[in-house]
Amino acid sequence: MPAAKATLLISCIDRPGIIARVAGHLFDLDCNIITSDQYSDDEDGHFFWRIHFESKSRPFADLARDLEASFAGLRPWEQLRWSLHDAARRERIVIMVSRLAHCMIDLLSRHHALELDADVVSVISNHPDLEPLARPFNVPFEVIAVPKGGKPAAEAALLKRLGELNADTVVLARYMQVLSGDFLRAWLKPIVNIHHSFLPAFAGSRPYQQARERGVKLIGATAHYVTEELDAGPIIAQATTAITHRDSVADLARKGKDLEVSVLAKAVRAHLNKQVLTHRNRTIVFE
Amino acid sequence: MPAAKATLLISCIDRPGIIARVAGHLFDLDCNIITSDQYSDDEDGHFFWRIHFESKSRPFADLARDLEASFAGLRPWEQLRWSLHDAARRERIVIMVSRLAHCMIDLLSRHHALELDADVVSVISNHPDLEPLARPFNVPFEVIAVPKGGKPAAEAALLKRLGELNADTVVLARYMQVLSGDFLRAWLKPIVNIHHSFLPAFAGSRPYQQARERGVKLIGATAHYVTEELDAGPIIAQATTAITHRDSVADLARKGKDLEVSVLAKAVRAHLNKQVLTHRNRTIVFE
Amino acid sequence: MPAAKATLLISCIDRPGIIARVAGHLFDLDCNIITSDQYSDDEDGHFFWRIHFESKSRPFADLARDLEASFAGLRPWEQLRWSLHDAARRERIVIMVSRLAHCMIDLLSRHHALELDADVVSVISNHPDLEPLARPFNVPFEVIAVPKGGKPAAEAALLKRLGELNADTVVLARYMQVLSGDFLRAWLKPIVNIHHSFLPAFAGSRPYQQARERGVKLIGATAHYVTEELDAGPIIAQATTAITHRDSVADLARKGKDLEVSVLAKAVRAHLNKQVLTHRNRTIVFE
């Protein structure tokens, strides 16, 4: 029988014995833990656990059924949330872009180099410009234009299309439209965005212009989950790079591209590998 | 006759021929340029120039007198500001601290290792705690307490003392009091402060607490000139370091100390070496 | 009864069920796991585990006795090595220096700021120069000179003194003498050294000179355990910083000091926190 690999994510109130109970139960199910990462938040007593494990004797579906049946019984649990992820199932991701190519090319290149544990099922843009650059990567490129006044219709089309594509995760790879609260309340799956500043500084539009005006000596990039409040969702990854007085806004945009690319790629990889849990508008990232 | 070394700082509207005129004039004065750094701000047409040079034949006082007499004649100048600094004159700096020792110890250690081109003429604190740690460095340690309601009196005492010390530059090395507008309007010489965040994010009090609450993935430190608006003066140096969800506020404070130390030291060195010019609430730092 | 906190380090051949068995056993002993970090080396099948846990009902001595009696019984074990560390016991460390103060001052400052979970029981130097700088930290400063031809006698004195001090760990904080193979075979406890290059580049003497001559664009620092082969022991921490053609050897030495300080402090903290295991001349560092 083929071995199944799976990732189990758990969060609950921290109580003695959780690790022993769950580890013992997995062993009874003939599973072997490959990696285990945990974190206890001292401020509010929550416990977070990521277990990557394999079953030598059960296929994933059986494992999922057995855990579903038995997990609640490993009590006491308080405020338990848990999810089980089949490592053999590749997530379906949709990349959204506008006119800047760098993040799209980088993600498609990594996809092509087999670095992303996912299938990029489509690139969706509000402009046709980048289609030629996506072509060699053999991924569909679709345009959903957002004409002036046409945002509700465009978002309805997007929502429909994401559903048809059966998308798991949307990656905003310098998509220059703000998704509305209505859209976000309708599309409840994860959306990862890259913002070109070290949030919370320089949220909103034209962050490189803002950075130049304030005279900062470093610029940053922030990958975060999208929430209704603009640029205020849980941060997954951030980085900065040094700049000087010589750097014009155009120089900042050029230097920032490299940051955006690496920060977004890091966040997307962590997300796809089920290394990210969210808690109180913050993330726990098990690296 | 002993050689004199000097640094000339110039800012003016950029016009053709400035470099040729000034370089030729210095050559006529028997001076040799050691390093030269320049910057033209394309946005508003300003030109900034730092020239470090030596005179083999004139002592500094003669050089200063000659330049004073001749400089305006190298016209046309527009919006000219210039200053000449004797490289042999050591600035007199005062370090101000409260209860955290790390920045003070670092600056005193660098002073002791002859890394700072300045004399630390006193350490002034609002608390006596750090006195034993300053003692081996042979620098006076003075206490000017700031009791509740006693800030105006304390600032008057500070102003008087800085005058007696003939201080050139004040370094706030984690001095936990905000200097009032009245004080700043009375003391017009440079004050360098270290703030423990990547400004403009997390200005004001308890930045590590703010950082933890927002869930950022890096923390920063910012050295800047003090102006009347809190934490809003021209930034001289900044750096960040990565953090994770595991880091408590206490961990951030510990990790941040290393950043504060290195950022403040870098800024103080650049300031003392006359590598910093300010323009429109930004700095030009010639490294 | 007071709670005991302890750290358990385990290495063995990786086999299914280890985590379940040990976690279950600790739970049976009324212990609660606070943090757990593990690593499996795919190349040779070794498994490494660090468990930080607390016992609410047993003092450390009882815990140690119970584990000693029961641990081997949690078999099957292959190539098992394990050790148990009382979190309440502070290691006794000796700092060794020569004439450069920066690493010593930094470690003593961190000790003073309660950042190191250890007692610095002595500073030993082959020169008396740094004694005044150690004085405010209330740590003994001892001189064991190493005159020409006097190395065997000096090392004998050092060995005797370390024994009297009951030292657990020796930190070479820019100690400019190479410890002989004879000494290392006699003193079997850990010695942490800081080398001022990114090893394996520029091992041996004058690494900044070597770096300048090769024309590298970054310099580094490496903290490692001392072994008989010079600068070739297991690396605990490394970092680099950018340099330019402008930097003289003296500039490299100045810039490098900051690196040395932070890399050594990071390594010493990890070592004291029992986060470091060694395996085949490499380290596993659980951060």
Place this chain on the structure above:
Amino acid sequence: MPAAKATLLISCIDRPGIIARVAGHLFDLDCNIITSDQYSDDEDGHFFWRIHFESKSRPFADLARDLEASFAGLRPWEQLRWSLHDAARRERIVIMVSRLAHCMIDLLSRHHALELDADVVSVISNHPDLEPLARPFNVPFEVIAVPKGGKPAAEAALLKRLGELNADTVVLARYMQVLSGDFLRAWLKPIVNIHHSFLPAFAGSRPYQQARERGVKLIGATAHYVTEELDAGPIIAQATTAITHRDSVADLARKGKDLEVSVLAKAVRAHLNKQVLTHRNRTIVFE
């Protein structure tokens, strides 16, 4: 008449008055200095100068002729080398690759985004694999295979092709063949290579394997000019990134790709912008 922009690179023995003479001469030729960077090597007395300037009244050809006629007369010069570069002339670069796409895609993407002040006139590979990924960038992709025993013939074909292409600079973007001394003595124009380690550590083959075996805590990338001694030419740019014991050789290769890309791009940009001078197997990089 159209304005000409040009870059003048000078190296000579440092003597008083050089800056004044050249700046004055350029002013007499109705030229205005835009940026000027200089460096004096204290060890051997050499002076290096990069002047970027514009002529409002002369086209480049006239400027070059006038400078050619007059430059030697600005004496005394000792060991003078100088070159003048037309900023309007785009260099012709050839990218060489094997089977790894990341550096090629990155350079072609930057070329496409107008970040490189050059024309990529061809991609030449010893394998056909990457042709589809180069296609959307509208650059010719040519294969010059290197069969066993066929290196002399392949290098002859390469030499002929570079000549036909009138290439100025060759960029080895993970080209996995060592160019022979015979080839390098026949092709005297610059060749920029990216090596996937922080040289001088881990020169030669399989540096990530070497890094893993030594147990270093950071990996690096180095861009350098190719010389006959393997991986020993003048270094243009370097960077490192942190790794841990968890990183397999495959992880290092993946993490290293991002470093290679950014270090090579930085070096190529500096080279194309005439910011790099070489001296005694080292580079001066005016940033």
